[in-house]
Amino acid sequence: MASEETTLRSLFIDELRDVHHAERQLLKALPKLAKAATSPQLRAAIENHLGETEEQVSRLEQVFELLEESGKPKPCAGMQGIVEEGSDLIEEEDKGAALDAGIIASAQRAEHYEMAVYGSLIAWAEALGEDEVVKLLQETLDEEKAADEKLTTLAEAGINEAAKSGAEDKGAEADEEDDEDESGPTARPAVRSGSTGTGASRGGRAAMSASGRNGSGKGRSGSR
Ligand code: FE
Ligand code: ZN
Ligand code: FE
Numbered sequence: 001m002a003s004e005e006t007t008l009r010s011l012f013i014d015e016l017r018d019v020h021h022a023e024r025q026l027l028k029a030l031p032k033l034a035k036a037a038t039s040p041q042l043r044a045a046i047e048n049h050l051g052e053t054e055e056q057v058s059r060l061e062q063v064f065e066l067l068e069e070s071g072k073p074k075p076c077a078g079m080q081g082i083v084e085e086g087s088d089l090i091e092e093e094d095k096g097a098a099l100d101a102g103i104i105a106s107a108q109r110a111e112h113y114e115m116a117v118y119g120s121l122i123a124w125a126e127a128l129g130e131d132e133v134v135k136l137l138q139e140t141l142d143e144e145k146a147a148d149e150k151l152t153t154l155a156e157a158g159i160n161e162a163a164k165s166g167a168e169d170k171g172a173e174a175d176e177e178d179d180e181d182e183s184g185p186t187a188r189p190a191v192r193s194g195s196t197g198t199g200a201s202r203g204g205r206a207a208m209s210a211s212g213r214n215g216s217g218k219g220r221s222g223s224r
Helices: 001-036 040-067 077-092 097-127 131-167 192-209 216-221
Strands: none
Touching: 001 040, 001 077, 001 097, 040 097, 040 131, 077 097, 097 131
């Protein structure tokens, strides 16, 4: 029995060090995505999440302190691949709405990867009875989900439509209004599946953080 607990705990610590590295990679990658974005709303959303990512790194440092473990980052190959694909995209494509659509897809891949990791980490922290750690990780998971939803909103509010015609500027007008669309609501946005994933995982976890910052974390990003 005791040895099983030791195993889950060491797996947990390992995965925490892995996501620590993943978050640190994003601290470098997000500014590049923001700079390559044409839509001011998209740039602002990415920059906002960069600020949250800084908080997430310090939250992880708190977690390592609570667990009395070294937080030395362990290379995260998964995020490395996602970040690399994003850099390739930026190098290959000219600025404009189509690149913006690609940047959204790339950023959502990173968010979904993080959501999967934090979902597992929270379940393990619960199993290990680390309630303080659960709270901290849940705050981060809520931020990742809100960031993902914000990206879906931007894609659906005009960036995908603008990308169809290769418009350079249309992304700048992307907001809640979509009645200025001339081409009609025929095509479904490519990132639809992203929002489905978000909805599914929100249902799974939100109930666990009754006292957490579920609402405020979401509102902060969502209101931008
Ligand atoms: Fe993150
Ligand atoms: Zn990883
Ligand atoms: Fe994130």
